[in-house]
Amino acid sequence: MEKQVRKRGRPRLLDRDVGLDIAARLFWERGYEGTSTADLTKAMGINPPTLYSMFGSKEDLYRQALDFSIARESTRRSQILQSHLPAYDALRLYLYDIADGDTQPDKPRGCMVSTAVLQHAEENASVARMTAALREAAIQTLKARFDRAVEDGELPTQTDTDTLARFYGAIIQGMSAQACDGACNTRLKRLIDIALTAWPGELRT
Amino acid sequence: MEKQVRKRGRPRLLDRDVGLDIAARLFWERGYEGTSTADLTKAMGINPPTLYSMFGSKEDLYRQALDFSIARESTRRSQILQSHLPAYDALRLYLYDIADGDTQPDKPRGCMVSTAVLQHAEENASVARMTAALREAAIQTLKARFDRAVEDGELPTQTDTDTLARFYGAIIQGMSAQACDGACNTRLKRLIDIALTAWPGELRT
DNA sequence: CCATAAAAATAGTGATCCCTATTAAATCAT
DNA sequence: ATGATTTAATAGGGATCACTATTTTTATGG
16 A cells, blocks of 8 residues: 555546545435535535546446445454354444444434435436345345354254344344434444344353 | 316316326335436326426425325224234234235335435435334334233333334334345245344233 | 646536426316 | 316426536656
8 A cells, every 4th residue: 555656747636535435425425316426526626527537437436435435344344243252242243333333423324335226217227236236245244144153053053044134134224224314323222132132042152 | 085076177187196106106116316207297198287287396296195105005004003913913914014015016116115215415305304204103103002012911011112113113124125125025024023033022912 | 848648627518307487278157 | 159267288497417528737757
């Protein structure tokens, strides 16, 4: 990650990561269809051609903003999930971390991915497929952790880990929706505590 | 509900309820921001002035289409919930009915209300408040049923019925999101069966 | 200083957005 | 038939949509 050597030509006024951060925040708050390229260029302080030369298109920018945001969160969250904590405890901390992310002060409510682009115009079907794939990947990550829990004897051998992962995925999506509707952090965590009572295994192995 | 007596003037080409049904289906599939007035007028087979004289504005039409759709479902669903079945059994049938609604053949996926207008442009904030209020009302209906269950001794007296209602509300929202992403009916019902294991009371009193 | 390179700014493009002023058509009452 | 009444159709308005051809600015290399 060494600083780029100064190249020829006019220097950039906008750092790429700063631009992605601004874009991610707008898309997060207003959604893909609710955010215009004029909103984006205005918030970044650039003119339209600069946006297109830096990021390609509105859809390309959305994809890059999602990748950028996910990269920032994924390290901490995968550490929680892949730690040597019992699966139940790891899951609890993982869900609490998501609840925190859904209710950050001075940030948009909810999750940028969990409830994004569920309904959409036909022309945005490819954007919807992208967010759906990200949600499916998150569920598969949960399932893999649950499979490990079965191997470790923390869950009954007959556990349907796929459905269990989709159940907690539904909790994550429901929390995002309720955060968008104004739910506070403690309210989401009380909800998590109920969801954790559906855990099929012995607790704290 | 007697048929209206033929009045003076040119007869309507489009029945109001037929128009609302067409509008509801479009809004359901594409969302509020993803559906244009041109989409609506084309699907209804009318010209723009007819849409505005019949329904007022795009936002008014959305509100009327939501009311129209909810009215059709609410009778059956409130019968399920307010029946004399034990609360647990009523809840199970209620959630199964919602799962069926999320995965109807030849209908858009998911629920028209549960995951609608979560992210939105600033100019559509009033539309978002409307759908949020409908979601909150559904949660309060669940809470009221749970409160009755406490009175009937089907739930422990110290049960936090508000959080329990928001938990099952999250399940409903998560199911809608996953249905939008392609989940089938049986997958949603397996998810419900796990959610029901979080029920705090004695089953089948 | 000059040529080259790279990015920014200007000034738009055609398409689509939600909505409406006006005119034409179709019915009923007399 | 005529006038009154109600709805439909025509034709577009002003704003915004995502995007871009062209020109101008600012840097480096020689």
